[in-house]
Amino acid sequence: MQDETDRLASSTPKNSQGEKHWFRETLELIILALVIVLPIRLFIVNPFIVSGASMVPTFQNGEYLIVDQITYRFSDPKRGDVIIFRYPKDQSKFFIKRIVGLPEEKVEIKGGVVSIEKAGQKKFTLISEDYIKNKSFDNGNYTIGDKEYFVLGDNRISSSDSRFWGVLPEKLIVGR
Numbered sequence: 001m002q003d004e005t006d007r008l009a010s011s012t013p014k015n016s017q018g019e020k021h022w023f024r025e026t027l028e029l030i031i032l033a034l035v036i037v038l039p040i041r042l043f044i045v046n047p048f049i050v051s052g053a054s055m056v057p058t059f060q061n062g063e064y065l066i067v068d069q070i071t072y073r074f075s076d077p078k079r080g081d082v083i084i085f086r087y088p089k090d091q092s093k094f095f096i097k098r099i100v101g102l103p104e105e106k107v108e109i110k111g112g113v114v115s116i117e118k119a120g121q122k123k124f125t126l127i128s129e130d131y132i133k134n135k136s137f138d139n140g141n142y143t144i145g146d147k148e149y150f151v152l153g154d155n156r157i158s159s160s161d162s163r164f165w166g167v168l169p170e171k172l173i174v175g176r
Helices: 002-011 015-043
Strands: 045-049 064-068 082-086 094-101 106-110 113-117 124-126 140-143 148-152 173-175
Touching (some): 045 173, 064 173, 094 113
Antiparallel strands (some): 045 064, 082 173, 094 148, 106 140
């Protein structure tokens, strides 16, 4: 029994070797985590925090969102999608808005009611916007070019959107 105890004691690594082994395993774990997490964070999903009241009641100030950055690489944005994009007037800032007008369409707003004229048609179609709680009573006509979108906040009274700074170029869309 004494011999077995001596063998166990002698096979236990010394403190400096144990510390090196622990440090190496920790470093390998950190590198593995970075190899897995960084590409996901950079190319697939991105966290954002809502700042402001422009999307109330859909999103509240301070809400945490995980934004899908990959879908629009395979399909075009659709009317009604809520998107995150770089603000056209200062691309260091990110905005959240809802897509209302698609490329090559015309948007007409009368008394806060949004109508769309699709390319090649001469008829305006009213958009159902059940999610709107605070309508503005704006009026305006907007023409959307190729690879451009018309975006509005759900809280129209408190939203800086395409009514004020123009259409959104597709290249500025980050995700949905």
